[in-house]
Amino acid sequence: MSLPEIPLSLTPRQAADGAVVTVPLPTGATRIRIPPAMDDDLVRARVDGQDVLLRIRVTRSGTAIGRAWPGLLGIAAVIALAVILATGLDHDSTPSRPSAASSSSYDPYIDDPYAEDTSTEDRYTEEPAAAETEADGTEETEDPATEDPYDTEDPYDTDDEAAPEPYENGTCLNGTLPDSTTAQEVSGVDEVSCSASDAHYQVIQRFSFTSDMSRCEANSATQYAFSYRYTLNGTAINEYVYCLIGLGSYAR
Structure with missing residues (x-):
């Protein structure tokens, strides 16, 4: 079974x-x-x-800070702030250098196959020691003029790690919010199916472009308040406050 x-x-x-x-x-x-x-x-x-x-x-990486406030009806509300949007990492755009072992005395793109051989000595042949010295010198010294200053990732390109869409009313969340009136860090809170066994909270109202938890006091059904802030290079680009109710044993 x-x-x-x-x-x-x-x-x-x-x-x-x-x-x-x-x-x-x-x-x-x-x-x-x-x-x-x-x-x-x-x-x-x-x-x-x-x-x-x-x-x-x-779940996505990030840190969260939570706090609860004493509501008019004696409920405890918790806030969490999360910074989960990271800028892209610059990648080395310098092309790989050929090693001495891959050096060749014949270049099919330089030699003319139809030209007559007027000399018994190949003028492109390098002494092995000279070839190694040149290859080593090439690897140790980078010419800044050959590097493309524009060949870097766009720090504002967030296709791979874009800020998630805000939760809609009725969305269920997992994790555990602290039952405390003191601000605390929380993590592991994410969207789940409302039929999942770890669905602990449900969104009943959302406020955009704010981190003011007291907005949820106007909704008498609020049992928890939860806020996410998404930042880019230290600047907040999205901010939401969610008013929540607890499900099952998490209900108040």
């Missing part, structure tokens, strides 16, 4: 180093040590004498 799979979201750092995380199981939430794993890996763990299968989902 095959074991049911339980999806588990990890940050890139947790996936790379391994971590002890809280896993929601049918019998209740349990802390399990996860070894280093990659996205979509299947990890087998043993809990209370039974085996469970955890399907690893690696």
Whole structure:
């Protein structure tokens, strides 16, 4: 009989180093040590004498800061700020240099195959020692004039790591927000199916271009507030505040 799979979201750092995380199981939430794993890996763990299968989902990298405020109705709200957009890395555009072992005394693009050979000595032949010296010198010395200053990646090209789309009303999130009135860093919060076992929160309202958590106080149904800020080169390019309700045991 095959074991049911339980999806588990990890940050890139947790996936790379391994971590002890809280896993929601049918019998209740349990802390399990996860070894280093990659996205979509299947990890087998043993809990209370039974085996469970955890399907690893690696979320975007980023840090988040959360805080809660005392609402008029006595609810605790949590804020998290995330910086997850990184600029592109410049790649070395210098072409590879031929080694001395690949030097040849005959260049098919220079020699004329129809020209008469007027000399018994090949004027293109180099002494082996001279060829090695020239090749070594070529590798050690780079001519800045040959480098194309424009042949670099566009730092504003975010096709491979673009800022994610904002969550719509009704979107469900996983992870765990701290039950605290003090600002805290949080991670591992990502969109999941509302039917997933790790769906802990649901978006009921969104405010764009702001990080003011008090905006959610106007919505009496708010149980948590969650904010993401996406930056590029230190400048905020997108900012959203989400008013959330808890699902299942996370409801207040």
